[in-house]
Amino acid sequence: MNPVSSPLRRLSEAPRLYVQEGFVFDDEVRHVLASYGDRDGLTRRGLAWQANETGLSSELPVREDPVLAAIAARIEAVLGFSCTLVEPTFRFRRYERGDAHPPHLDEYTIGGARLMATAIVYLTDAEGGGETFFPRAEPHPVAVGAKRGRLALWFNHRPDGSVDRAALHQSNPLREGEKATIAYFVYAPVEAARVKLAADERPAGKAPASRRFVCVNDGVPETTIRVLREACASRGVSYEEVQAANFDFTAAEPLPPGTLLFRPAVSSSAVRVEQALSGPGVVTFHREPDGMFRDIGPEVSVLERRGISVPRWIWGNTTNRVLLRRYVEDLGGLPIVMKFAGGSGGIGVLRIDSLAGLFSTMDHALASGRMPVLSAYIPDATHYRCIVVGDRVAGYWRNQKDEDDFRTHATDDPADYRTPPAPEILASAVAATAALDVELGGVDVLEHPSGRHYVLEVNFPCFFARARLVGGQDVGGAMIDWLVRKAERRAGT
Ligand SMILES: O=C(O)CCC(=O)C(=O)O
Numbered sequence: 096m097n098p099v100s101s102p103l104r105r106l107s108e109a110p111r112l113y114v115q116e117g118f119v120f121d122d123e124v125r126h127v128l129a130s131y132g133d134r135d136g137l138t139r140r141g142l143a144w145q146a147n148e149t150g151l152s153s154e155l156p157v158r159e160d161p162v163l164a165a166i167a168a169r170i171e172a173v174l175g176f177s178c179t180l181v182e183p184t185f186r187f188r189r190y191e192r193g194d195a196h197p198p199h200l201d202e203y204t205i206g207g208a209r210l211m212a213t214a215i216v217y218l219t220d221a222e223g224g225g226e227t228f229f230p231r232a233e234p235h236p237v238a239v240g241a242k243r244g245r246l247a248l249w250f251n252h253r254p255d256g257s258v259d260r261a262a263l264h265q266s267n268p269l270r271e272g273e274k275a276t277i278a279y280f281v282y283a284p285v286e287a288a289r290v291k292l293a294a295d296e297r298p299a300g301k302a303p304a305s306r307r308f309v310c311v312n313d314g315v316p317e318t319t320i321r322v323l324r325e326a327c328a329s330r331g332v333s334y335e336e337v338q339a340a341n342f343d344f345t346a347a348e349p350l351p352p353g354t355l356l357f358r359p360a361v362s363s364s365a366v367r368v369e370q371a372l373s374g375p376g377v378v379t380f381h382r383e384p385d386g387m388f389r390d391i392g393p394e395v396s397v398l399e400r401r402g403i404s405v406p407r408w409i410w411g412n413t414t415n416r417v418l419l420r421r422y423v424e425d426l427g428g429l430p431i432v433m434k435f436a437g438g439s440g441g442i443g444v445l446r447i448d449s450l451a452g453l454f455s456t457m458d459h460a461l462a463s464g465r466m467p468v469l470s471a472y473i474p475d476a477t478h479y480r481c482i483v484v485g486d487r488v489a490g491y492w493r494n495q496k497d498e499d500d501f502r503t504h505a506t507d508d509p510a511d512y513r514t515p516p517a518p519e520i521l522a523s524a525v526a527a528t529a530a531l532d533v534e535l536g537g538v539d540v541l542e543h544p545s546g547r548h549y550v551l552e553v554n555f556p557c558f559f560a561r562a563r564l565v566g567g568q569d570v571g572g573a574m575i576d577w578l579v580r581k582a583e584r585r586a587g588t
């Protein structure tokens with residue numbers, strides 16, 4: 096089973112210290128312990144180790160092990176920047192009873208990059224002692240217990256780039272149980288000190304005042320509802336549902352200001368109900384107060400105008416053979432992709448392999464009153480779906496392709512949910528969502544083996560539950576948190 100991953104929580108004013116439960120999966124923990132957990136394992140893998148009063152330790156190269164690479168990528172996704180070392184490592188440590196690590200600052204520089212942040216992943220449970228202890232933390236000292244699956248993450252620098260003396264830490268002596276960890280030392284240019292994490296926005300421990308979340312339903316998958324209900328319940332937000340099919344428009348009134356409103360349903364009656372319920376101060380994923388009255392198309396043209404990388408494309412506006420031949424050439428030759436608006440799950444996306452196929456399909460499309468988009472075919476690409484919530488990617492997965500199709504689909508394999516796409520892809524997904532004036536989006540991105548990436552479309556609303564249910568990513572929580580923060584900002588609290 097996957098752990099139930101929780102949101103990243105901030106623990107202190109200084110240093111910027113965070114924890115997240117269930118950050119690594121059980122099978123990842125088992126893999127790391129089985130591969131590197133003791134002297135024999137390390138020796139077998141040709142890794143040097145040391146053993147002294149601070150325990151057994153070894154440097155584990157990240158790139159050679161897909162499990163370590165996935166964990167490192169998730170840490171970097173949380174931070175929003177990557178370790179710039181050429182050969183990044185995890186430092187494995189195993190403490191024996193009585194072992195401890197004296198107080199110190201993680202203050203190092205390698206070739207101009209600072210040890211900006213430290214991430215410790217705990218692989219085992221200590222039953223007594225073994226905490227990572229921050230005696231100078233403000234407003235009070237903090238002890239992070241060693242708990243299997245937990246992530247502790249902190250910045251060794253203040254936002255102005257200076258070394259944060261409050262980040263002094265030690266490992267308390269282990270008294271009972273086991274303590275094995277892997278630590279990722281994230282080296283980066285000093286500018287990285289300025290980043291803000293999502294968890295910085297709300298002071299630790301402050302629960303939202305009793306809030307209402309109203310969900311407009313119309314045949315939405317049960318899993319979507321489950322994820323939203325769960326997120327509301329764990330945040331003390333009351334969950335209410337409006338069934339579009341039973342909505343009485345004679346009694347329609349806008350919701351009171353401060354109410355959170357979301358329509359996961361795509362039917363036109365659900366759209367009308369959302370419009371009827373919205374009003375001054377009602378908080379939605381639209382940037383504009385009347386955003387729910389506008390059509391949010393996937394619109395490759397809007398994305399391109401905002402400077403977002405999209406595949407080369409042209410309107411399929413003609414049946415003229417001469418023009419169509421020129422279009423194919425302009426798109427880099429056959430095959431090309433023909434895409435009709437309005438489909439979902441890959442329906443309406445066609446691969447065109449020959450001019451004969453193009454001519455006959457275009458004749459049919461235009462005679463049926465449809466105008467597709469023609470675009471370049473990106474071969475051998477990895478297809479990511481990013482779930483953007485507000486200003487970050489809160490969930491992601493990698494699609495897979497069946498043997499005899501060119502289209503891809505989401506899977507139920509947790510491995511497809513572990514390695515986030517590269518930071519540039521995350522940034523494009525966020526920018527693409529913002530370009531459509533919404534704060535939630537299911538963004539499809541192709542990554543070519545060359546490293547170039549292309550945004551295909553932004554879906555709003557979008558299906559997001561699988562990120563939670565298969566990947567353990569707390570997308571629902573991110574959505575509710577975003578709306579609550581938006582409501583608080585508006586109310587000036
Ligand atoms: O194991 C711990 O709790 C702290 C280890 C540490 O501070 C380090 O490896 O730099």
Ligand SMILES: [Fe+2]
Binds near residue numbers: 199200201213264
């Ligand atoms: Fe340290």
